[in-house]
Amino acid sequence: MAAQDGDEPFDVFDRNGRPLGVRKARRLVHRDGDWHRSIHVWVVLERESDARRGDAEPWVLFQQRSPEKDTWPGAFDVAVSGHYRAGEDLAETLREAEEEIGLPLTPGDVIRLGTRRSVDDHAQGIVDRELQDVLLATTRLSLAAFRPHPEEVTALLSLPLSAALRLVRGDARSVTGLLREAPDAAGAVRIAPRDVRLDEFVAARDGYYERALESIRRRVAGETPALWSIG
Numbered sequence: 146m147a148a149q150d151g152d153e154p155f156d157v158f159d160r161n162g163r164p165l166g167v168r169k170a171r172r173l174v175h176r177d178g179d180w181h182r183s184i185h186v187w188v189v190l191e192r193e194s195d196a197r198r199g200d201a202e203p204w205v206l207f208q209q210r211s212p213e214k215d216t217w218p219g220a221f222d223v224a225v226s227g228h229y230r231a232g233e234d235l236a237e238t239l240r241e242a243e244e245e246i247g248l249p250l251t252p253g254d255v256i257r258l259g260t261r262r263s264v265d266d267h268a269q270g271i272v273d274r275e276l277q278d279v280l281l282a283t284t285r286l287s288l289a290a291f292r293p294h295p296e297e298v299t300a301l302l303s304l305p306l307s308a309a310l311r312l313v314r315g316d317a318r319s320v321t322g323l324l325r326e327a328p329d330a331a332g333a334v335r336i337a338p339r340d341v342r343l344d345e346f347v348a349a350r351d352g353y354y355e356r357a358l359e360s361i362r363r364r365v366a367g368e369t370p371a372l373w374s375i376g
Contacts, residue, residue, distance in 0.1 A: 154168050156231045157181060181228060185226050189306070204303040205361065207223065208221070214297075220346055221302055225248070256282075258361070260374050261279055301325040305322070
């Protein structure tokens with residue numbers, strides 16, 4: 146299985162999310178710059194062992210994209226990012242969470258944070274115009290318990306929420322998290338500290354990372370922030 150399927154069918158929309166009644170292959174949608182729908186699922190890890198020691202700060206999960214991806218190969222990204230296939234609803238599209246990182250999710254497991262209209266033309270020959278549903282899931286799984294798809298996800302990174310916010314706000318040049326590498330030939334999983342910089346992540350020049358992480362911080366604190374829209 147390749148890191149992406151160029152023939153995967155997408156529904157085409159206008160920039161306001163109205164369906165145009167057209168279906169096209171992924172590679173043609175990206176070639177022509179058509180608007181299409183996608184999901185971003187932010188995943189928060191509840192660290193119960195830390196809570197017993199009085200340190201209950203949640204950690205945020207990121208994936209490292211495969212070097213074979215057509216956009217942002219090797220970059221760190223939101224834990225789950227995937228497209229709505231033609232005709233799919235949210236429940237069906239959440240399959241991406243299990244496919245990419247081994248986390249089964251249903252619509253009842255996620256909270257909507259907001260929406261984002263994103264245009265990315267950094268890769269030659271690709272204009273990626275996405276209407277993104279931005280969601281949040283919380284899990285008690287440990288970092289070692291995830292099952293990243295080896296052809297789509299190179300590694301998983303977890304960062305303390307406060308450190309992730311410092312990084313995206315520009316208050317720190319780098320922060321330290323935990324990197325879970327792919328299993329070795331014997332199936333052993335290695336987790337080690339990893340310093341990361343913002344330029345190692347998929348670029349987001351619209352304030353997206355800060356907006357999403359601040360919403361997560363407020364929800365963890367027991368608030369119910371309003372839904373937001375970017376772009």
